[in-house]
Amino acid sequence: MKGDDATSGDRGSGEATGALAGGASAGVGPVGADAETVGAVDSERLARVALTRVIEPGDERGGRWLRTHGAVELMRRLTSPEDPDDPLTGASTARLATYRRRAAAADPEQDLAALADAGGRFVCPGDSEWPGQLDDLGDARPVGLWLRGPADLRIWALRSVAVVGARACTPYGAHMGAGLGAGLAEKGWVVVSGAAAGVDGAAHRGALAAGGATIAVLASGVDVVYPRGHTELIGRIAEQGALVAELPPGDHPTPSRFILRNRVIAALTRGTVVVEAAYRSGSLATARTAQRLGRHTIGVPGPATSGLSAGVHELLRGEAVLVTDAAEIVELVGEMGELAPARHGPVLPRDLLGPATARVLDALPGHGEAPVRAIARDAATTEDEALNRLYELHSLGFVEREGDRWRLTSSALRLPGARRGGA
Structure with missing residues (x-):
């Protein structure tokens, strides 16, 4: 592993590099592994924790550096004087300086301790809980994921469906979101959404009301409640399911982070259902990412005169499949033989x-x-x-x-x- 070089040479200025060299309290290594292997694993984990402070969600440039050099070596480069014979390429001088400032300020030990106090954990590629389907994102794959909740993310994501839609939804949209959430939960599917106002919140509540499983993928740290009106809902999800975030503890959402968060929702699940969405809705970005990744793209029709359904109808004119209830969703994303009941009018x-x-x-x-x-x-x-x-x-x-x-x-x-x- 290239990251082994982090224990030698110029460590640079920043507390992050010192933490990487020690590897203490970074995590548990493989059972039966020798001290050197455990140290390498722990250093890799700590480096990825630090990099969640450095690389923004969906940053393919940072993802390419991570893939090329490994987490420990990338942190060493970002916290050491630049090697003119082997520089990090693809970023302007000003942009690279931003990466370096963030790397110098990162304190992975503190972030891990803060999350442990909140009952959370950090998972990254190679962990048993890491959902392999996220690897489909390529260089836009998350550096790692911060989690809260008892659910095993990898296991729960194997049989999951995303239900997303407009924040300022109509009563129809809220009704459909809740109904689909409850219906999917009753059929043993995990409902994934973004914990936002509107359709997202309705889908989570529907799943919880049915005694089912739900995952919220946040555009903030898992210890940050947003929106404030969903304090109780997000707390219930943390107690019964899972909160998932790419951003480290304490980080707050921004408009761009909401959009980038959606790619994780799309990649994590077997299909994305859009209930209501205007032409410029972030829910459409989720659906289109799902489409690019080869996942099912699904739409719930609304009134032809409703601007909040215009984006969904545009999806349905393309590759999306029209559904009206949970049974029809399961027919698409489920196993062979999981068919929706035949639909017909009354027999006279x-x-x-x-x-x-x-x-x-x-x-x-x-x-x-x-x-x-x-x-x-x-x-x-x-x-x-x-x-x-x-x-x-x-x-x-x-x-x-x-x-x-x-x-x-x-x-x-x-x-x-x-x-x-x-x-």
Whole structure:
């Protein structure tokens, strides 16, 4: 591992490098591993903790450096004088200076201690709890994830669906978000969303109300409650499910961090369901990322006149699949045989008649009576056949006989689809 070099040479100015060299309290190494291996693992973990203070979510330049050099070596380079023969490339002098200032100020030991006090933990690639599907993000993959809650993130994410939508949603959007959250939870699926106002919060609440599992991916540190109105909701998720964040403890959300957070929601789950979204909604970014990653992209239709459904309808005109309930979502993202029930309208008594009998029934006038001859003519059949069908209809309560003439019963006239016109 290149990170082994962190214990030699010029360590630079910053407390982070000293912590990396020691490796104490950085985490637990592999069972049965020797001290050197454990030290390398712990140093890698500490370096990644520090880098969450340095590299912004979704920063592909930083992700490329991390992939190329490893976490420990990257931190060494950022906290040491630049090697003119082997510089970090792809960033301007001013931008690189920003990385260096952040690296010098990082204190991974303090961040780990702060999160431990809040009942949290840090996971990174190589850990048993790391969800491998996040690797699909390439260089935009998170450096690591800060977690709060009892859920095992990797296990829960294996059978999860994202439900996202507008913050300023309509009552319809809130109703659908809650209904889908509850329906998915009842079918054993984990509901993933962003804990935001509107559809996100409704989906989380629906899952919790159904006694189900839910994960909130935050655009802040896992110890920061945003929005404030969701203090109780976020607390319940931390107690029963999982709070997930790329940002270290104490960091606050910004507009760009909300957008970048969405790529984690898309990558973590099997599919993304958008309930309500205007043309410029961040929920559409989540859906399009899911699409690029080969995940299912799913939309819930709304009124054609609603601006909050315009973005969803645009998705549905493309690659997204229309759904109306949890069963239809599971049919898309679930295993073979997890099918939604067949949908059809009500079965009417007339639907059970054979074609020839139905033609005779149609030949009777809506009002008044008719002789067999006229009925047979209008039904394009013989009088004997018409009479046979009329007695069948009589036994079923559709018609009655008056002398040598026939008419519809009053109950038949009240049936849906009955003829209302004259003879």
